Amino acid sequence: MAIKKKIIALGLAVSLVGAGLLTGCGSKDTQTAKEEPTEKYPKKAMEFIAPGGAGGGWxxxxxxxxxILKDTNLVSVPMPITNKSGGGGGxxxxxxxTKKGSDSLISVYSPPLLLINLNGxxxxxxxxxxxxxRLITDYGVFVVPKDSKYTSISEVMEALKTDPKSVKIGGNSSAGSMDHIQFLMVxxxxxVENIKDIDYISFQDGTATAQILGGHVDLLSTGLGDVEQLLASGELKALAQTADKHVGQGVLAEIPTVKEQGIDVTFENWRGLFAxxxxxxHAVKYWRETLAKMVETKEWDEACKKNGWDKAYLDQEEFENxxxxxNxxxxxxLEEIGMAKK
Incomplete structure (x- = not known):
């Protein structure tokens, strides 16, 4: 009789436990599992894109x-870089x-993103x-071959005042885009009158530095970071840069500003990330938070100093404004120089 009662009690206990499992009552582990996210982001390789050729500012x-994202362990998935040049970023x-809605594509852009739309x-x-x-602000620089007859940006401007076609200007961006516009502004x-008549030759395949080294253009309009090594080696010499102060380190810090040569203008080449x-x-939130952390690292500080970049971080809302x-x-x-789309 005692054995029979024990069997009945055991069966009742098992039934209660089973009921608890079915209803979720008394199962703390099950509740916790439901609250935890099933997937982490990012869980696959990102597609990072430079809209121009290798070695350029983008x-x-x-x-x-x-x-830096990898070195600081802020991002653990691979971030291979793809170069998709052409059309000034177009x-x-x-x-x-074609990637609308993707959570794995990020590209860098700068003023040409706006200019290629505005110029049609x-x-x-x-x-x-x-x-x-927005991550940083870079600046434009005007460089010539080491044996060029020009020793200052003022000399170039005097030549253009006499004949707007006397100096051939090269750049990596398309006509009506950044490298062209920054020179025309100066x-x-x-x-200089008749600035529309100035010869500007676009090398959208990223070969502008090779073209000026080969003597195919007289002056290259580009970004400071794009030609640092060639300036350091002495293959090119810089006539002026477009900041309102000396920037960068080493050879970059020695470049005179346009303003120092009596030309009252500046041009900022901002760069930011676009998905x-x-x-x-969920992906936007992740990248906003991650990039905000990245720009506070010592690694980012060192990169900005090395490349002559001004730290100019703006979070998404401020960046959109x-x-x-x-724009x-x-x-x-563009309207002033007659290159705005109708």
């Missing part, structure tokens, strides 16, 4: 970003439209991306 910026912008090169604009953050401020259009909210203001400014410049 390439340097996104490679530096990827390296080829890549069109490609980004593409109907797409920065509004066809997901802006994430020429206009210097008093595919309609990037999911900045882009709207910059209006560039539109005014």
């Amino acid at each position: 390439d340097l910026t996104i490679r530096t970003t990827a390296k 080829i890549n912008l069109a490609y980004m439209q 090169s593409t109907e797409l604009s920065y509004k066809d991306t997901t802006p994430l953050a 020429a206009k401020a210097a008093g 595919a259009p309609e990037m999911p909210d 900045f882009l709207g203001t910059a 209006d400014q560039y539109k005014g410049i």
Whole structure:
């Protein structure tokens, strides 16, 4: 009889435990499992894109970003870099439209993203991306071969005042885009008339430095970080840069400003990161938070000093407001020189 009662009690206990499992009552582990996310982000390799050729400003910026994110353990997944050059960034912008909603594509851009839309090169604009953050401000620089007859930007401007076609200007961006516009702004401020007649040759395949070294153009309009090694080696000499102060270290810090040579103008080449259009909210949140941490690292400080970049971080909302203001400014410049789309 006692044995029979024990069996009944054991069966009742098992039944109660079973009921608890079925209803979830008394199962703390099950509740915890439901509350924990099932997937982590990012869980696969990212697609980091430079819209220009290897060795250019976009390439340097996104490679530096990827390296620091990896070196500081802020991101653990691979971040291979792809170069998609052409159209002043337009080829890549069109490609980004095919990745709408992707959580794994990030590209770097700068003023040409706005300019190629304003000058009519593409109907797409920065509004066809997901802006994430502005990272840095770089500046333009005007360089010539080591044996050039020009020793200052003022001498170049005097030559252009006499004959606007006397100096061939080269750049990696398309006509009406950044390398072209930054030079025209300086020429206009210097008093050069008929700036539309200045010969500007675009090398969108990223070969502009090779072209000036080969003597195919007289002056190269580019970014400070793009030609640092060639300046250090003495193959090129810098006539002026477009900041309102001396920037960078070493050879970069020695370059005189345009203002120091009596030309009252500056030009900022900001650079920021943009994701595919309609990037999911969880991915946007992750990258905003991660990039905010990255720009506070000593590794980022060192990279900015080395490349002559000014730290100019803006989070997404501030960056979008900045882009709207910059878009209006560039539109005014293009209208003034007759290159704005009708």
